[in-house]
Amino acid sequence: MHARFHAPDAERDGDIVSLPDEEAQHLTRVLRLKIGASIRVFNGRGAEFDAVVEHVGKNAVQVRVGHLCNAVPESRVAVTLAQGVLKADKMDDVIRDAVMIGVTAIQPVVTARSEVTLQSLARGHRQERWQRIAVSSAKQCGRAVVPPVLESRLFDSVVASLQDLALPQPALMCVEPSAAAEVLSLTDLDTTAPRQATVLVGPEGGWTPEELEKGAAVSRQVTLGARTLRADAMPLIAITALLMHWREL
Amino acid sequence: MHARFHAPDAERDGDIVSLPDEEAQHLTRVLRLKIGASIRVFNGRGAEFDAVVEHVGKNAVQVRVGHLCNAVPESRVAVTLAQGVLKADKMDDVIRDAVMIGVTAIQPVVTARSEVTLQSLARGHRQERWQRIAVSSAKQCGRAVVPPVLESRLFDSVVASLQDLALPQPALMCVEPSAAAEVLSLTDLDTTAPRQATVLVGPEGGWTPEELEKGAAVSRQVTLGARTLRADAMPLIAITALLMHWREL
Numbered sequence: 001m002h003a004r005f006h007a008p009d010a011e012r013d014g015d016i017v018s019l020p021d022e023e024a025q026h027l028t029r030v031l032r033l034k035i036g037a038s039i040r041v042f043n044g045r046g047a048e049f050d051a052v053v054e055h056v057g058k059n060a061v062q063v064r065v066g067h068l069c070n071a072v073p074e075s076r077v078a079v080t081l082a083q084g085v086l087k088a089d090k091m092d093d094v095i096r097d098a099v100m101i102g103v104t105a106i107q108p109v110v111t112a113r114s115e116v117t118l119q120s121l122a123r124g125h126r127q128e129r130w131q132r133i134a135v136s137s138a139k140q141c142g143r144a145v146v147p148p149v150l151e152s153r154l155f156d157s158v159v160a161s162l163q164d165l166a167l168p169q170p171a172l173m174c175v176e177p178s179a180a181a182e183v184l185s186l187t188d189l190d191t192t193a194p195r196q197a198t199v200l201v202g203p204e205g206g207w208t209p210e211e212l213e214k215g216a217a218v219s220r221q222v223t224l225g226a227r228t229l230r231a232d233a234m235p236l237i238a239i240t241a242l243l244m245h246w247r248e249l
Numbered sequence: 250m251h252a253r254f255h256a257p258d259a260e261r262d263g264d265i266v267s268l269p270d271e272e273a274q275h276l277t278r279v280l281r282l283k284i285g286a287s288i289r290v291f292n293g294r295g296a297e298f299d300a301v302v303e304h305v306g307k308n309a310v311q312v313r314v315g316h317l318c319n320a321v322p323e324s325r326v327a328v329t330l331a332q333g334v335l336k337a338d339k340m341d342d343v344i345r346d347a348v349m350i351g352v353t354a355i356q357p358v359v360t361a362r363s364e365v366t367l368q369s370l371a372r373g374h375r376q377e378r379w380q381r382i383a384v385s386s387a388k389q390c391g392r393a394v395v396p397p398v399l400e401s402r403l404f405d406s407v408v409a410s411l412q413d414l415a416l417p418q419p420a421l422m423c424v425e426p427s428a429a430a431e432v433l434s435l436t437d438l439d440t441t442a443p444r445q446a447t448v449l450v451g452p453e454g455g456w457t458p459e460e461l462e463k464g465a466a467v468s469r470q471v472t473l474g475a476r477t478l479r480a481d482a483m484p485l486i487a488i489t490a491l492l493m494h495w496r497e498l
Binding site: 102143186229237243 | 476477
């Protein structure tokens with residue numbers, strides 16, 4: 001199996017495209033590939049190609065795009081993970097795991113109990129960092145899709161968007177069993193796979209009562225069994241369980 | 250909610266029992282509880298009690314066991330995770346996660362591609378370490394059961410045991426989609442929950458062809474979708490998916 005690289009400009013057989021800086025460095029400095037080496041490239045939007053290294057310069061690598069390959073199939077349910085921002089390295093792990101298990105997009109959410117602000121995330125260039133982690137995870141797990149990590153938003157703004165959807169997509173809010181009166185088990189949900197779904201997962205400290213109330217108006221609140229799950233394991237568990245329930249795993 | 254401690258000797262209301270050393274230290278040095286403090290204790294075999302700190306000595310804590318409480322319910326399927334031994338900290342994470350998601354026992358397995366031997370595991374007192382991690386995870390996730398971490402065994406010995414079972418329990422071997430001819434998706438499995446099941450997960454380097462062949466004789470080989478999953482995430486994903494399939498999550 002040839003090494004895989006993210007080449008966002010690859011569109012069709014015959015294209016000559018440059019690799020992004022990080023990918024070029026991986027190719028030249030880590031794997032030490034030379035002109036003529038056979039590789040694979042994926043464009044992050046679902047297309048994967050055979051390719052050949054065409055030019056290796058000081059700061060740039062160009063590749064010649066070849067035949068379209070069979071990419072790893074994507075889930076038929078487009079799942080957006082709306083994740084309460086966790087502490088630094090835990091959030092990194094969640095991005096990596098969510099891409100591996102197959103989400104379509106990641107929406108970081110600043111909640112009352114997130115220990116960050118929109119400003120501090122912007123100052124720290126966190127979105128760019130998370131997007132790089134998404135690329136890296138897609139390379140490792142074999143996906144030809146790189147899910148976008150969206151700009152962080154406040155909880156209220158995410159709730160408002162869920163309210164505004166003309167055809168509301170199913171939104172599921174993961175809560176502690178004791179958190180709300182009308183909590184469903186995941187197994188109570190319809191097994192018919194929707195076309196898209198949003199899964200809301202809270203930060204380490206969980207949801208506030210106010211967030212639970214606002215969330216209840218735009219989502220179904222579900223629990224994942226009776227045990228207390230670590231915050232950074234919850235997205236992987238929730239999405240695995242949902243994909244299994246919808247027969248997409 | 251009162252702090253929870255593992256008190257393996259707690260059997261019934263009225264017992265006065267000593268806490269194990271680590272638990273005593275947690276109570277006195279970390280939480281700084283005093284005589285008369287209300288706590289909870291669980292005996293690791295499914296019983297959880299209210300309790301009161303009765304005596305705090307230099308190196309020992311005794312507690313008076315009170316009323317039996319409702320423990321977090323256990324899954325009705327007794328799942329044994331037979332896990333190819335991973336590199337040090339990854340194996341620790343797997344033990345922690347497996348206890349959190351609800352396994353009944355953990356069987357570490359030395360496979361051809363495990364980078365350890367039975368001797369090196371014994372010298373490093375790894376079983377004791379893993380058992381302590383299991384206790385710690387049970388405390389955090391709220392289980393009153395501490396799953397035993399069994400003595401490490403060679404792959405062939407685990408296969409022989411699966412063969413010997415008079416009433417064979419379902420054994421599932423997690424494999425890469427390309428690994429074997431007759432690979433099932435988890436969704437192809439019967440949804441009727443068995444009483445017990447063994448889930449075999451390989452180490453970082455996967456199974457050898459010989460192990461795949463031996464495993465096929467005593468287990469059903471299943472895949473978890475088309476993506477390449479990190480070895481240390483695979484047990485959590487596999488067990489979550491199975492519990493969901495059997496409606497136990």
